[in-house]
Amino acid sequence: MSGPGIDEAPGFPLPLSGATRVYAILGDPIGQVASPRLFNSAFRRRGAEAVLVPLHVAPPDLAAVIEVFRATQNFDGLIITVPHKVAALELVDEVGAMGARIGAVNVIRKQNGRLLGDNFDGIGFVRGLRERGHELAGRRVLIIGLGGAGRAVAHAVLDEAPAAIRLFDIDRRRAENIAEELRRVSPDVAVEYGEPDPIGFDVAVNCTSVGMAPADPFPLRVDSLSPSTLVVDIILKPSVTPLLEEASRRGCGTHSGIHMLQGQVDAVCAFFGIGA
Amino acid sequence: MSGPGIDEAPGFPLPLSGATRVYAILGDPIGQVASPRLFNSAFRRRGAEAVLVPLHVAPPDLAAVIEVFRATQNFDGLIITVPHKVAALELVDEVGAMGARIGAVNVIRKQNGRLLGDNFDGIGFVRGLRERGHELAGRRVLIIGLGGAGRAVAHAVLDEAPAAIRLFDIDRRRAENIAEELRRVSPDVAVEYGEPDPIGFDVAVNCTSVGMAPADPFPLRVDSLSPSTLVVDIILKPSVTPLLEEASRRGCGTHSGIHMLQGQVDAVCAFFGIGA
Secondary structure, eight states, rough: OOOOOOTTTHHHHHHHHOEEEEEEEEEEEEOOOHHHHHHHHHHHHOOOOOEEEEEEEGGGGGHHHHHHHHHHHEEEEEEEETOOOHHHHHSSSEOHHHHHHHHOOSSEEEEEEEEEOOOOOHHHHHHHHHHHHHHOOTTTTEEOSSHHHHHHHHHHTTTTSSSSSEEOOOHHHHHHHHHHHHHHHOOOOOOEEEEEETTTOEEEEEEEEEEEETOOSEEEGGGGGGGSSSEOOOOOOSOOOOHHHHHHHOOOEOOTTTHHHHHHHHHHHTTTOOOO | OOOBBTTTTOOSSSSOOOTOOOEEEESSSSTTOOOHHHHHHHHHHHTOOOEEEEEOOGGGGHHHHHHHHOTTTTEEEEOTTOOOOOHHHHTTEEHHHHHHTTTTTTTTETTEEEEEEEEEEEHHHHHHHTTTOOOOOOEEEEEEEHHHHHHHHHHHHHTTTTTTEEEEEEHHHHHHHHHHHHHHHOOOEEEEEEOOTTOOOOSSOOOSTTTTTTTTTOOSSSOOOTTTTTEEEESSSSSSSSSHHHHHHHOOOEOOOOHHHHHHHHHHHHHOOOOO
């Protein structure tokens, strides 16, 4: 059988051997995750003899998997995804600044025998926008959905000094609590709770899972979209959600979920000690 | 960077994604194992979206790793190597016939939610010889070293109906116990305990680790070697041991450790449900 060159297909690590270092992404479900494709290509580009594998771990088993990670000598790093990011915070020994701020970790590595967790979701989001030419300083940003990803996005957006942030969640109390949390970190940025209406916003971000299923409604009021609003969705599958399709039809710029993940790759490789 | 085609370099699985199924080899140490190279190539040849990674697991952690294997939904199989093969037998729910006979398992898979272990070391040894044109039926076979691998080799050799088997181990009691075990299975084959002297044997097999370190003595009396004796070493590193080098110099045929592992690949892939 004749295959493509390894540099033409994403998802290849270097050839595996007994000396290969191991990384894993833990999630439930797991089939949809893009990290194995992105990180194995990144490891190969960096010449790292390392592989990242998907592990389908149910919530009751998370602690045991993290203890096996701790004990296994050539198992160097974890990426943590839905629904484990909050629970994982309690299972590490130390937490980095952003992880502590948002109460969730999405990466874990070893450091002198201890487990260090941190969160690069928000940083990946901001880097992904920047890599496509979108800056957030001075802009008005609407964020819809304040679950784990939304909270990470909100904190990273806050650090870019936007003109204003509006938060919306179907659980109003949750959004208001996070608004209060943001005001405590940066009192100078105007942060409000409000409706999912993009009128007057430069950037509108969907951080809910609404749009993954074909019959889902739109997560924001698309009738109010003007072409000056950049519409962002963090959903990975489908890569073009109904929201992005509708926004595009209305002349808006769009930005899809894969960029947030691509924006994380460099930062997470550095966290893992795998240099460029 | 420009890489080789994936079919030119061993050790490549298909590109990884979130849907990739996971296999691992557990050992301590782990850096020397050849299974990641052999099995990832075999998986790719078979079109299996699967990867086999090395995990460096210390003996006190084996049970926890096997429980995580049990719980992790996309983690489909384990290869067990030194020093875990006997301990692993106690950690599975069912054991295949050869695994039960030799009291050790080197593979584990899931079957209706239960863990099934078995042992393919000896079958791999016999297949590896056969693939290089060496049959054991009617031959006189000397086996040196009756640890886990030697015991597996002895039982698989027995099943080939050799004319005679001599066992030697520095622990004489251990070798005599295994000789007795073989006689119970196949009373018609002449099995004896005896000296590591190859005079009169068609095949002499080193199943000790003597030969891995440069300063090691020979594991058998090389002065007695005649060119009609096939000399076999199951050591993987170095691929040509001092014993094989000396046997070659004396005009003997030789057969190295990698063939035993290659001989296992087809059988273990079938056990894992990964068809040819």
